[in-house]
Amino acid sequence: MQLQKFDSTNLDSRRRKYISKVIISRTGFFRLAKSFCMAAKLKKGSRIAMLQDKNEPRNWYISVDPENGLTLRDGRNGGLCFNSIDLRDKIINSVGETLPNVSYAIATVPEKINGMELYTIITANNRKKIK
Numbered sequence: 001m002q003l004q005k006f007d008s009t010n011l012d013s014r015r016r017k018y019i020s021k022v023i024i025s026r027t028g029f030f031r032l033a034k035s036f037c038m039a040a041k042l043k044k045g046s047r048i049a050m051l052q053d054k055n056e057p058r059n060w061y062i063s064v065d066p067e068n069g070l071t072l073r074d075g076r077n078g079g080l081c082f083n084s085i086d087l088r089d090k091i092i093n094s095v096g097e098t099l100p101n102v103s104y105a106i107a108t109v110p111e112k113i114n115g116m117e118l119y120t121i122i123t124a125n126n127r128k129k130i131k
Helices: 034-039 085-095
Strands: 020-024 029-032 047-052 060-064 080-083 102-106 111-113 116-126
Touching (some): 047 116
Antiparallel strands (some): 020 102, 102 116, 111 116
16 A cells, blocks of 8 residues: 655645735725734734736735835724725726725735735635625
């Protein structure tokens, strides 16, 4: 008999990276889930920027930007939030979304892209309609 073992050392862990979410309301209110904030070591007063891939406009990322980023404040359930109607419109228009409020999966493990640590927002999959 020849057994093959499957565990955390030899299985693809990508699915576990996308366990958090960002909620974007029609009023430009962004809420980052607690699990993402903990993974990215964000707290009240931290600053983030959102980046868009010019070649693939549907691709959006979050980076920590202590100098020029959007300032985070306390949100519900231990998460953090900020407001930007302009950013909301840019994201919604780039992905062709028609719902007024959306929720996207977000990576809790950063990728190195162009020398920056970026957290991927999975815009290809709107998680659900938010009422």
